Amino acid sequence: MKSGRRIKRQLLVVLLLLGVFPPAVALAGHGVEDTVDTLPVEKVKQLIDAGEKLTFIDLRPAKDFQEKRIPGARSIPLAEVASRFNEIPKSGRVVLYCDCKPYDVADRAVFLEYRGYRNIFVMPEGYAGWVKRGYPLETTRR
Secondary structure, three states, rough: OOHHHHHHHHHHHHHHHHHHOEEEEEEEHOOOOHHOOOHHHHHHHHHHHHHOOOEEOOOHHHHHHHHOOOOOOOOHHHHHHHHHHHHHHOOOOEEEEEOOHHHHHHHHHHHHHHOOOOOEEEOOOOHHHHHHHHOOOOOOOO
């Protein structure tokens, strides 16, 4: 079903770029898993434990990122992805996470795919799912 998902993504990108629908409307009725590649929190942790290098992009507001974050994450707030996407590597797995609606993260993933990224994954449960499982966090000391 990957080709079906690719067609849905391409259609959504075209609609978004044409301004036909705002992102939330364009993605409505489709699960996040239907529109972007996802990695559940547990799978992300397994990959880390197995030694895979993942790049985490924290889409939460900068002040939230500064308080606590997934270890090694980079901060690019949701509203800044379009202007800062060149800071995101095009190699290796990149995991996007937030404390927002899954469709907001999926919208950014679709945008990045349109820009040529083929390594973007969304962690649907986001930061809250990571914290809920008691996985490690990095904090800024004051």
